[in-house]
Amino acid sequence: MSLATNSFISLASNPPNYESVARLQNEFKNRDEFIVDGVIPFLEQILFPYISKEAHILDLGCGCGHLVQQLHLKGYQMTGIDASKGLLGYAQTNAPDSEFIFGDIRNFELPPTFNAIISIDVLLFILNNEDLTAIFKNVYAALQDNGLFVFSIPLIELMDKQTQEGSFNHIYVNDECAFIELFNYNSEKKMWKIEVTGFELVEKTWKRSDTTWLRKDHLFTDVQSALENVGFTEISHVDAGGLGGSACFVCWKHI
Ligand SMILES: C[S@@+](CC[C@H](N)C(=O)[O-])C[C@H]1O[C@@H](n2cnc3c(N)ncnc32)[C@H](O)[C@@H]1O
Numbered sequence: 137m138s139l140a141t142n143s144f145i146s147l148a149s150n151p152p153n154y155e156s157v158a159r160l161q162n163e164f165k166n167r168d169e170f171i172v173d174g175v176i177p178f179l180e181q182i183l184f185p186y187i188s189k190e191a192h193i194l195d196l197g198c199g200c201g202h203l204v205q206q207l208h209l210k211g212y213q214m215t216g217i218d219a220s221k222g223l224l225g226y227a228q229t230n231a232p233d234s235e236f237i238f239g240d241i242r243n244f245e246l247p248p249t250f251n252a253i254i255s256i257d258v259l260l261f262i263l264n265n266e267d268l269t270a271i272f273k274n275v276y277a278a279l280q281d282n283g284l285f286v287f288s289i290p291l292i293e294l295m296d297k298q299t300q301e302g303s304f305n306h307i308y309v310n311d312e313c314a315f316i317e318l319f320n321y322n323s324e325k326k327m328w329k330i331e332v333t334g335f336e337l338v339e340k341t342w343k344r345s346d347t348t349w350l351r352k353d354h355l356f357t358d359v360q361s362a363l364e365n366v367g368f369t370e371i372s373h374v375d376a377g378g379l380g381g382s383a384c385f386v387c388w389k390h391i
Contacts, residue, residue, distance in 0.1 A: 151219035151240055152261050154199075156345035158222030160315040160334040162200045162230075164308035166257070171206045175256060178376065182386050183252060183286050187212075191251035194278060196241045196271070196287070197258030201227025204234045217244055242270045246278040253279060255287040260351045260382070263327070268354070269362040276366045279389040285368070288382040290353045292326055294375065312337040319351075327352050356383070363387055 154161060166175075187193075189211050195204050198216025200223050208214045214234040218224050224236050237244070241258070253275050262268050275285050306317040314335040319328050328351040335342050356373075363371050368387040376384035 150261070150263060150350075152349040153347045154220040155222045156347055157315065157332060157334045158200075158220065158226060159336055160308075160313050160345075161223060162226040163310065163313050164315050166199065166202050168202055168206065171203050175203060176206060176210075178384070179254075179286070182374070182384065183254070183284065184210075186284055187251050192249060194246070194250045194253045196253060196255035196275070197261075198227055198236070199223045201231040201234065201236070203254075203256065204236075205231035208234050215250075217241060241274065242267050244274050244278075246274075248278060248280050248283075250278050250283060251280055252284045252286065254285075257288060257382075259287055259289040260353075261349065263350060263352045265358050265362060268359065269365060272362050272368070273366040276368065276389060281389060281391045283389045285387040285389070286384065288376050288384045289359060290351065290382045291356050291359070292353045293356050294383060295353050359385065 190213060192213040192215070193207060195201075195207075195214065195216040198204050198218050199220070201216055204214045204216045204227065208231055214231065215237065216224075216227055216231070216234060217237040217239050218227070219238070219240045221238060224238055227234075227236050241255075242262075259268065259271070262271065272285075279285060303318070303320045305319065306315075308315040316333045318331040318333075320331075321328050330349040330351055332347045332349060334345045336345075337343075360371060363385070367389070369390055370388040371385065372387075373383045373385045376382050
């Protein structure tokens with residue numbers, strides 16, 4: 137890896153720092169409406185028909201737990217894991233009947249008790265193939281036989297329009313909070329630098345927070361071979377337009 141690549145990567149902590157913007161993430165990101173109208177209909181096609189009504193599901197990178205709660209309301213037994221203590225604090229309030237684990241998904245070790253493992257909008261933060269393979273290995277070990285792994289991931293092959301534009305912004309505002317994400321693409325590293333600025337009203341005073349995240353777009357063949365290397369044999373993928381322009385992979389653990 138070149139010095140330039142190293143210094144680009146050192147711009148951001150890994151896992152990404154969500155602590156200073158946890159409240160803003162909870163206010164604006166993946167709220168129940170988005171999950172009910174966008175994510176659940178998608179999972180109705182690719183996940184629910186293949187698991188039992190009482191299935192135990194692990195949500196990797198569960199963030200504020202909105203998806204965990206919606207799946208709990210559908211009857212599933214839910215566990216979430218995330219590397220942000222701040223986000224997990226919101227998750228415990230948003231999904232009070234589910235279990236949460238504080239941990240880095242690159243290192244977690246859980247027994248093979250899950251019927252399904254899902255990960256939405258998380259693997260974009262995994263910056264190299266070694267870490268991706270480590271996560272897939274941990275997932276494979278935590279799945280029951282015939283368990284299912286469903287995840288979204290941005291693929292270089294699907295990124296044409298955005299990469300040509302090179303940059304875009306997301307801006308969210310309400311009476312007490314504002315949240316801005318500036319995305320800039322680095323074509324050499326195939327990564328996005330995401331400069332994040334938040335404002336929140338705390339006891340009548342506006343508080344500002346800044347942080348930087350890095351997002352990596354992966355090659356389809358890298359994802360596919362990392363999955364095969366850890367043991368997944370039946371792998372398919374669909375364009376997940378409704379899930380942030382990423383591809384959605386569906387993988388079975390067949391022994
Ligand atoms: C964009 S948010 C998505 C949250 C949630 N999946 C959703 O769809 O609302 C990305 C999440 O991934 C988590 N994350 C990123 N890298 C992680 C890692 N290495 N280990 C655990 N969590 C991680 C972050 O803390 C954050 O909660």
